[in-house]
Amino acid sequence: MKRLFRVFQKRKPRWGLVLMGGGARGLAHIGVLDVLQKEGVSPDVIVGTSMGAIVGGLFAAGFSPMKLKEITEDLSLDRWVDRPNLPFLPKKPHSIIEFFLLDAYRTRLQKRIKQDKEDKIEEHLREIVGEVRIEDLPVQFACNAVDLISGKEVVFEEGELYKALRATMSLPVVFEPMRMDDMLLVDGGVLNNVPVEMARELEADRTVLVDIHRPLKEVETQEIKNTFQLIQRMVETMAANTTVEKIKLADCVVRVDLDVDIFDFSNPSELIESGERAAIQSMDGIKK
Numbered sequence: 001m002k003r004l005f006r007v008f009q010k011r012k013p014r015w016g017l018v019l020m021g022g023g024a025r026g027l028a029h030i031g032v033l034d035v036l037q038k039e040g041v042s043p044d045v046i047v048g049t050s051m052g053a054i055v056g057g058l059f060a061a062g063f064s065p066m067k068l069k070e071i072t073e074d075l076s077l078d079r080w081v082d083r084p085n086l087p088f089l090p091k092k093p094h095s096i097i098e099f100f101l102l103d104a105y106r107t108r109l110q111k112r113i114k115q116d117k118e119d120k121i122e123e124h125l126r127e128i129v130g131e132v133r134i135e136d137l138p139v140q141f142a143c144n145a146v147d148l149i150s151g152k153e154v155v156f157e158e159g160e161l162y163k164a165l166r167a168t169m170s171l172p173v174v175f176e177p178m179r180m181d182d183m184l185l186v187d188g189g190v191l192n193n194v195p196v197e198m199a200r201e202l203e204a205d206r207t208v209l210v211d212i213h214r215p216l217k218e219v220e221t222q223e224i225k226n227t228f229q230l231i232q233r234m235v236e237t238m239a240a241n242t243t244v245e246k247i248k249l250a251d252c253v254v255r256v257d258l259d260v261d262i263f264d265f266s267n268p269s270e271l272i273e274s275g276e277r278a279a280i281q282s283m284d285g286i287k288k
Helices: 002-008 023-038 051-060 065-072 096-112 121-129 161-168 196-201 227-247 268-281 283-287
Strands: 015-019 045-048 140-147 152-156 178-180 183-187 206-211 252-255
Touching: 015 023, 015 051, 015 196, 023 051, 023 065, 023 206, 023 268, 045 051, 045 196, 051 065, 051 121, 051 140, 051 161, 065 268, 121 161, 140 161, 152 161, 161 178, 161 183, 196 206, 252 268, 252 283, 268 283
Parallel strands: 015 045, 015 206, 045 140, 206 252
Antiparallel strands: 140 152, 140 183, 178 183
């Protein structure tokens, strides 16, 4: 009904906020949203991939930047799951997203050692956002995932928000793919980590992209020391060829320069503040 109303009401220019995926670097999106809210600048459309979708989806659902900071920096997440004795994993996650990563990794390990531990990521997301539907959000929102069966991008413009967020954050190897109908869904960033065109398809006349990508550079073999670093290198390599070209499609780019690993959630406050600084520096361009 809301979309039907938009069709018949007098058309005014709309702008869309595009939030890239990038693991821990995606916490910078919270800082950007905080500055936008304080400046009274509200996007008509928010689209995101992976971590960008998590932050953008929660904001579109009515979570304030302050609330997002509280969720992100919540260190009392042990109460959500019985932790097995796996001493090589951190004793306490530094953010809700790191919790999801560690819980997913534990789940895979537990299946192998027959502890039969259930993957509770979808349940946790449901606890956070409830059963609100995307089409009923206060701000128009969409995110993407990739269907491994068809090899195509899947865009979520409607349906239950928590399911869409679970699909878009399903980083291969780290998370189990999400089964939905006849699809097997993984992280949208696999095919499209810069969803500028998605915002335009939702009738955004102007797009503002928050760019959190880290340019790919050659590394020494010894720098890839563990499974998480191997996955990170794989993800960044896969995205490198398309990211730079897609960034050029945006009308305004808010560049957040972060040399931080996608799994490094050890300093969430600094990541959020980096987004705040970038948004302040880019405010003239955002308001054009």
